[in-house]
Amino acid sequence: MTDQAVRPGPALALRSPALRLIGNRLATAVPVLWGVTFLTFAVIQLLPGDAAQQLLGINATQEQLREFRDKLNLDDSFLVRYFHWLGDVLTGNLGNSLASDQPVTSIISDGLPTTLELLLYALVISLALTVPIALLAARNPGGFVDRVGMVTSMAGLSVANYVLAVVLVYVFAVKLGWLPAIYTNNTGTLGELVKSLTLPALSIGFPLFCFYTRLLRADVLEQMQGEDYVVTAKAKGVGPWRVLVRHALPNSLFGLLTIVALNLGTLIGATVIIEQIFAVPGIGHSLLEAINNRDVPVVEGIVLVLAVIVVVANLLADVLYAVLDPRIRYGRSAS
């Protein structure tokens, strides 16, 4: 009987708290996604005066202007244009670039893989450093590793990624000549890709590492000082490192995972500027180019895709958190 109460059969699955939580999150993600599309459209369409005049310049003839307005339906009201655009977006049509007439979807699919590679590389660098250093710091709070780590991370949090990028270029490309100052991927081999993405990934990854290390250290310390399961483990005679790595760390990692996902929007902003500095042909590079050309459909398309990635990542983090954390999985509230 008790066994049944704890583990509901398949018929009761839909009443499980985890699924309800996932349903809840999905339900809130939909209005947020809709808001994101609306805001994307509004920012770019509402703010400038006459898009046609701006795009074609002051020398455009009346004919050209009219043709252009027809092409973009600029004479319709804002809401009509919005729903028109939204309808196109829902059928997967993001329009064509005004500058090159290329479909926006192909511009995005050209740049997105490089951007994702860069992001992944930066995340790998930061997390690979964060876990051991945060653990060493938490093992002996106030000790050498902890002090050096905290000072470094405070400094790292105060350095802008573009400053770091320029300084890294100065040291490793100009002075030492170890790594290329700009993205060069002629042969397309993995080695060359890694080599040309190392400085950009470091510029993004180092501040992230500093941020994550502070969070993880604080969280692990909190677990070690306040949680009953740590006391139990210690009382059983589990060694200090094992308590840290096997008991406290997994709990803290859930929290870090959420932060990584929540931080993704920031990270994407970082790639825009870093791609520009290192001439990485990613989606951020295309975005800036489109912004400078006032290429409205491309800007809207890219901003939309980036915003959707952020919303979906947050959603996934929430869901993953719920699935991984037994307290939420079994319906007890996790503080």
Next chain:
Amino acid sequence: MGAQLPEAEAGGAAATLAVAPTVAEPSARRGWTRNLDVIIPGALIGLLLFLCFVWPLFGTVPPPTGGNILDANIPSFSPGHPLGTDQVGNDLWSRLLYGGRNSLEIAFAVNVIGLVVGGLLGAFAAFWGSFTDTVIMRVLDVLIAFPSLVLALAIAQSLGPSKLHTIYALSFFSVPAFARLARAQTLRLRERPFMLAARLAGTRAPRILLRHITPNIMPALVTFGLLGIGVTIILEGALSFLGLGIPPPQPSWGNMIFDGQAVLSAEPKLVLLPSAFLFVTVLAFNLLGDALRARGNAS
């Protein structure tokens, strides 16, 4: 569900904004040295403010723009140009000070707007609850879901580069971040006896908001604002770096770094000096915010 990241930024620096639990470490120091963690960054900020805002008024600082091309690339420690000149002949020291003035003015404006507008919105949402709360927070969720720099870029481009437009664009991030914090803080207060007493005494809502909620949530908001200033300075630099913030020839640390990048190997000081100023300023605000936050948590 984990600490919500209230604001995003360009360099992972907004990072500091996450409300991480600070483990209070008992200090062995006694007397005024116990306050060194506040005094040192505070003094540094004071010095920077003095240099950027007061010193140019009566010091001998040449104008930051309109330099003569014939004076280009004068080396450091030359008479009249303590740090030399840049590649178009403007005095570097003067540009650093006036650039800092721009950065600090924007950062203060953005955070004051965030504190007032966001703080009121958040407190209002939490106080009223139910439908108002949901609507306000959903709208802010949308803003938070946006890649911050991307939206700032789009807004700055639509409006055109200028100081005022940079403030508008960056306020889109400070407002939701402050609103979230104000809401969380107000929710904590809601069930406290003094709030109940105020309501039972028939105090009207605006008065409760201003006289009972505001004083209680203000310390947290101001501390958050100090950390926000660091983030805003970095974001403003990023916008200026991309040519969408302070329009050249007006100086900003961001556009100075960008301009200097072209001659990085020949004249590294044109990049390294504004970078150092940017770093020290942000560090000072972060250290001060962090120290005050640790105190807030301990009490």
